[in-house]
Amino acid sequence: MPKIYVKPAEGLTMPRPDGTSMPAAGDWLEHDAYVRRRLKAGDLLKADPPGEGAPEDSTEEAAGDASSGTDDAKAAEYEAAASPRRRTR
Template sequence: MPSIYVKPRLRDAKKPDQGVLLVRRESDGKPIPAEGALVEHTPYIRRRLRDGDLVRATAPAKTSRAKTAAKDANAGEKEA
């Protein structure tokens, strides 16, 4: 089954400091974190999306350790 990246919606759009809704995963019952998560596109998730409890989001960009290490090494050479 395909996967999608989702986030729980804010409790109140006018008061973002109140946090997000608690939406649990269907598979293990653990809550979906406020940062979002990759979940299977099941009927349960489609219902949560339709009801507005979850929103589609773009997954954060993945940075490889090799790229990060290369940037750190280049930064060190420029300083010297």
């Protein structure tokens, strides 16, 4: 499964899928349903990895604008703030 570099949103402490705490600087995680839900909710943000590029087993494409990850994160934050959250019982 492809990996994505994410970090917790400002002021949040997020668990990794295995239950350990994610560092505030971010970490590589598998781009699975858990990560997609956290991204959509605005709890996780796509981020640029420090230093090195994508891990070797990542299948992300390097094509396109380098700033698109940041723009996607900003768009996700805006969308999360603009739309009311639904509560489930």
